[in-house]
Amino acid sequence: MALTKFVAVVYVLLQYLLILSTQSESYIILSRQIVPGERPIDAIVLVPSISRALVQSGEYCKLTYQSLAHFVVDRQIHFYAIPSLESQPIKPIRNVVAFAVDEQQVRKPTPVSNPSLGYSxxxxxxxxxxxxxxxxxxxSLKDRLFYSREIPLPxxxxxxxxxxxxxxLCFADRENYNIIDLEEAQLFPxxxxxxxxxxxxxxxxxxxTVISDNEFLILSWTGASTLxxxxTGSGDPVRGTLEWSSHPLGISLDYPYITTLLPDGTIExxxxxxxxxxxxxxxxxxxxSPPPSPRAPPEVGVSQRLALIASVCGYYVPSSQRAAHLKKVPVKLLRTPTTL
Structure with a gap:
């Protein structure tokens, strides 16, 4: 039995294959891809329905205007096939601030075809x-990338x-959450x-967090707790509200449950x-010990919980020894320079 997994190490994409047998278990590297320009990887979105991975990478660039220097992030989106991680012949999208794939399409499984039975x-x-x-x-993206239109922002x-x-589309700027109706091109905070x-x-x-095809969950800090x-997509409140004593570090949906990680390591x-x-x-x-502020994570301890990560298609422990193989493994984030 063999299972694959993907890892991003700064600017390198790695595909691992886990070989399971009755005698031993081991990982081997199947594919190694370096992001063009060796830019650090900010985000990876896997889309099983079209067997593609969208990889956002970026770096800080120094711009000078009227003798004033400031730094901006020059991010790009690159396209790879999954599970092979082969780079696709699609021109990267540049000048990216953030991007969002339709969550309902991300949740679609990999299509199943059976040529022997005459259907695809x-x-x-x-x-x-x-x-x-x-x-x-x-x-829109399938085998090729198609540009539709652009909605201007204030x-x-x-x-x-x-x-x-x-x-x-729900997005957060530096101060507010905003909703945009992409068909009507209307924006409101x-x-x-x-x-x-x-x-x-x-x-x-x-x-x-996307809850359904017309519902989001957004979190707001009040100074004493987080609500x-x-x-809805129209900005109308539905259901009731949730509350946390401190601002969560991470949040994950596994309907009908919302799981959050708090700064002191508590999971609710x-x-x-x-x-x-x-x-x-x-x-x-x-x-x-607990953090001095409800917004700041505590000093990292040996067993401190650092993040909460969602997995759209579930989470598997591909090991006959189960928890015995759930251990931390050191991985270098930067490659050692070669001495000439």
Whole structure:
């Protein structure tokens, strides 16, 4: 039996194959791809329905204007086939601030075909948005990349996070969550990322989670706790609200449950339908003391929980020894320079 997995190490994409047998288990590297320009990798979106991976990479570039130097991020989106990780002959998309693939299309499984029975699977293209400094570019992708149109943004509008479901895009700028109806090209702000009193200058990380084809969950810090608000694509609140004593480091949807990781290492599981707490997993006993601020993670300990990662198609432990193989393995993030 063999299973594959993908790893991004700074600017290198690695594909591993796990060989399972009755005698031994081992990983071997099947593919190694270096992102053009050796730019650090910011995000990877796997789209099983079209067997493609969208990889966002970027680096800081120094710009000078009227003797004033400042730095901006020059991000690009590259396209790879999965599971082979072969680079696709598609020109990268440049000047990317953020991008969002339609979540409903990301959740579609890999098409199944059976030529021996005389049928093949029908594959639809996927739609995604690219937020740039001046607008939102609309694309579709299958074997080729097609540009549709661009929706202009108000001057000075940027994006630090974005999620899309169907015709609706929810994105966070430096201060607010915003909703855009992509068909009507209408934008309206929804809720501040932080509602803390004036004088609280700590930046809060925005969280946007797609719940369904017409529903998002957004998180807002009040200065004393974090509220989770369910909204429709039209910006209307639905259901009730969720609340956390501190601002979550990570959030994951496994409907009908929302799982969050808090700064002190606590994991809380809420029910989406009734907005109740279903389970609380306390922090590891060896974790360090609670953070001085509800927004800042504590000093990393030996068993500190650092992140919460969602897996659209589930999570597998490909090992007959199960938990015995769930251990940390050191991987170099930077390659050692070659001495000539």
């Amino acid at each position: 699977a029908h594959v639809d293209p996927i739609d995604f948005c690219v937020v740039k400094r001046g607008g939102i570019a609309m694309f 001057s000075g509008t940027s994006a630090v996070a974005a999620r899309r479901t169907g015709r609706y 929804i809720l501040p990322i932080s509602q803390a009193p004036p004088g609280d200058n700590v930046k809060i990380k925005p969280h946007i 989770g608000l369910f909204i 599981v809420h029910g989406v339908d009734l907005q109740t707490i279903n389970q609380v997993i306390p922090p590891p006993s060896s974790a360090s």
